[in-house]
Amino acid sequence: MVFRITGIGAMSAMALPLALPPVRMLLQEERGVSFQVGPAFYRRQSSLARDLGILVAAVHRQQTGNLRVVDVMSGCGVRAVRYLLQARADFVWANDACNQLTELLALNLSQGQSLNSGAEEEKFEHWRITREDAHKVLLDCALRKEYYDLIDVDSFGSDTLCVGPAIGAVKYGGLVYLTSTDGFCAGGRRRHNALSSYGAFVNPMPFANEIGLRMLIGCAVREAATRNMSVIPVFSNYSYHGPVFRTMLRVESRRKLVNKDYGFIVYCKQCGQSQDIQFEGLGDIACCCKHPKEKGSLVVTGPLWIGPLHDRKQVEGMTEVARDWGWITRSTSESPVDMHILEELLEVMVNESEPGLPSGYIKMDEIGKRGKVRVPRRKDFIDRLQQEGYVASRSHVERRAVKTNCPMDKCIELVRSMEIITASRSILDSPQHADPGSRTNGVMVG
Ligand SMILES: C[S@@+](CC[C@H](N)C(=O)[O-])C[C@H]1O[C@@H](n2cnc3c(N)ncnc32)[C@H](O)[C@@H]1O
Ligand SMILES: [Zn+2]
Numbered sequence: 001m002v003f004r005i006t007g008i009g010a011m012s013a014m015a016l017p018l019a020l021p022p023v024r025m026l027l028q029e030e031r032g033v034s035f036q037v038g039p040a041f042y043r044r045q046s047s048l049a050r051d052l053g054i055l056v057a058a059v060h061r062q063q064t065g066n067l068r069v070v071d072v073m074s075g076c077g078v079r080a081v082r083y084l085l086q087a088r089a090d091f092v093w094a095n096d097a098c099n100q101l102t103e104l105l106a107l108n109l110s111q112g113q114s115l116n117s118g119a120e121e122e123k124f125e126h127w128r129i130t131r132e133d134a135h136k137v138l139l140d141c142a143l144r145k146e147y148y149d150l151i152d153v154d155s156f157g158s159d160t161l162c163v164g165p166a167i168g169a170v171k172y173g174g175l176v177y178l179t180s181t182d183g184f185c186a187g188g189r190r191r192h193n194a195l196s197s198y199g200a201f202v203n204p205m206p207f208a209n210e211i212g213l214r215m216l217i218g219c220a221v222r223e224a225a226t227r228n229m230s231v232i233p234v235f236s237n238y239s240y241h242g243p244v245f246r247t248m249l250r251v252e253s254r255r256k257l258v259n260k261d262y263g264f265i266v267y268c269k270q271c272g273q274s275q276d277i278q279f280e281g282l283g284d285i286a287c288c289c290k291h292p293k294e295k296g297s298l299v300v301t302g303p304l305w306i307g308p309l310h311d312r313k314q315v316e317g318m319t320e321v322a323r324d325w326g327w328i329t330r331s332t333s334e335s336p337v338d339m340h341i342l343e344e345l346l347e348v349m350v351n352e353s354e355p356g357l358p359s360g361y362i363k364m365d366e367i368g369k370r371g372k373v374r375v376p377r378r379k380d381f382i383d384r385l386q387q388e389g390y391v392a393s394r395s396h397v398e399r400r401a402v403k404t405n406c407p408m409d410k411c412i413e414l415v416r417s418m419e420i421i422t423a424s425r426s427i428l429d430s431p432q433h434a435d436p437g438s439r440t441n442g443v444m445v446g
Helices: 043-064 079-086 102-115 134-143 163-168 189-200 209-228 279-284 312-324 336-352 366-369 378-387 408-428 436-440
Strands: 002-004 009-012 027-030 033-036 066-071 093-097 127-130 150-152 170-180 230-238 244-254 262-268 274-277 296-306 390-394 402-403
Touching: 002 163, 002 279, 009 189, 027 079, 027 279, 033 102, 043 170, 043 312, 043 336, 043 390, 066 079, 066 134, 066 163, 066 230, 066 274, 066 402, 066 408, 079 093, 079 102, 079 150, 079 274, 093 102, 093 134, 102 262, 134 163, 134 274, 134 402, 163 170, 163 230, 163 336, 170 262, 189 209, 209 244, 230 312, 262 279, 312 336, 378 390, 378 402, 378 408
Parallel strands: 009 127, 066 093, 066 150, 093 127, 150 170
Antiparallel strands: 002 009, 027 033, 170 244, 230 244, 262 274, 262 296, 390 402
16 A cells, blocks of 8 residues: 655555654755755765765766666665756655654655656656665565666665665666675675675785775675676775775676676785786686795685776766766855865776776885885876886775786886986985086075
């Protein structure tokens, strides 16, 4: 039985408790959309991740003409409202198992009503609220063969129970937005948790936060494969608060698991070099460095996603939409800080999509420590790597790091050569080497 609030919204019977508790109101705003937070779990810092989700949703709607969304762990419904109002979703289903949020969700989603006020439009349901277990919502959709364009699963910890059902309830070509907040798994400190939740054995590696993204994507790759489907990241995003690992995946129909992008990362503790290894290469693991080989010096993590973290074309599409909407240019209604952060993040994502970049990153400090050299500015080092013919980029995960296919030993060599050039430049610029004419004038610049 479904209760209609208006011609364009609905709540399931289960979502209507007899006496709703009063909602403690707390008004928030994200990019011009206001909503109440009430007793829901809400993090202001996650608004950037919501921006990314809304931008992809808008690009999807532009490309396909459709946008039907299920937000199975809605909280206060901020995402649902933003999918509705900003990405112009045709339909949004907001679900949360918590019985204190139903009234709040209805209040927030009812903002969507003013959008579609035409008589013809009123025949259609534009939003729905339920209070079910997320797992059940998704399985029911798949059983009814009711497939959606975007499924948003904003779960806590290393709960991956909904990953498979979300893939099973999305259209071919549709999107699944996943979250993990288990930094311990990513850091190799809860190995059996990582194995049971993500199907990956994780050893501690210096780029743990990128591992966090890759094990989440890897989990989805496996779940998709069991359903004769495949997934590919549209974007991946690590946030230090939490920490939170998020990925937006495009789901396609495909029979075989392509294992080029699903494999292992090997890390050599002796030289600091990492390499991506496919299943076929497992028997031949070795590091080509000159350092003495010791037992336990090579560690392996996987299987996980070892392909690109983002789809460059899609991120460029998101950037275009963000620019059209004034989200990444200065305007009086928005905080310039928010704009700058989003713009930089999208730029780095495009850089990180460069073909040929392996998994992981090298921290500038590690180059300095291992080579006992003074490290240059990250930007200068990236320029130098590119001049030498290597692929190199910033990392959105770690500011003081580079992503490159240049081996660690060679990185140290290059930094050393840059140190020599900088040192000889500063000798030439020193007062002893200054123009003799300036000395006669008695001007010595220190
Ligand atoms: C991280 S919060 C959601 C935050 C929200 N998406 C946002 O962006 O602000 C997770 C929500 O999932 C709900 N939840 C947890 N387990 C659930 C389950 N099995 N089924 C449905 N909802 C669940 C919680 O009540 C909580 O509101
Ligand atoms: Zn090595």
